[in-house]
Amino acid sequence: MKERALGWLALAARLVVGGLFVVAGALKLGDPGAFATEIANYHFVPQLAPWLAVTLPATEIVVGAALVVAPAAWRRAASLAAMGLLVMFTVAIVHVVRAGINVDCGCFGGNSGPVTAWTAARDLVLLALAALAFRGTKEYAK
Amino acid sequence: MLSTVIRALVLVLAGAALGFAGNAARPHGLRIAAFAPPTECTGAEAGAPTPAVMSPAEASTLCGQPTVVIADTRNANAFAEGHVAGAVHLPCDAGGQTAVDALAHFSHAQTIVVYGQSTDDARPVADSLQRRHPDVKVAILDGGFPAWSQAGLACASGPCDECKSTSTKVAHP
16 A cells, blocks of 8 residues: 555656656757856856756756656666756755855746745755655566 | 666766757757857855946946946847947857956946846846956946936947957857
């Protein structure tokens, strides 16, 4: 019974995280130049900004889509990849909040609003959901 | 667990490869090697002085003074259509050498008046300039260029050298 409930929760978690990843990636695809500028504005790894701007949206879409539709073993791997990405996002956001830099989030393309402590809190919730999806997805389930 | 980690890496690498391929296939894809990070697009850091807001009438009394620099943060097209006489073009997303060239104008400045399309439009650049030049008085033109125009104060229009030098900017219009 407990395992079944965990399975349903994991299903809901991966649909939420996967859906958000696909939407966030798709919204960033339109203008990689603007996204690169937003990444550089974080003053975190500005030299990597154009590389991340080109690769991150497609990576989010691939990971998000795998979370939703891939076979179980790949869903579990996608949960792990999503956790890694969310840890990276959260570290960058905490850096911005601690430095007091007023910068647009860029999380969902242009005009995503400023980075605040709430942005970090949202990412931590998503991180918890990704961890739940990882925990509740069996590696060899069908 | 190892296979899960390997699969996760495969997903990330596949996404990255798709990103590179998609960018290469786009006619106006991002030129990674040519990208220059913006120097003037972030707002104030905690503790930095806050630029004051200055009315158009007050700003007009500063025009022509050698220690006063006026900076226009709007895009190249808006700047070319009309700007405050003598203003330096410094769009928010000016990057690399463009921003360095524009910032050279501020080496002798004691007062910098920044304007955009509105008061808030100019604030990120004004905050950044204030942080870079804490001993300089940085002010934001209240109401931006529309307020200046409505007040009937002097402005210039037409093609300009600054517009050419900033037309290669990489991001937001």
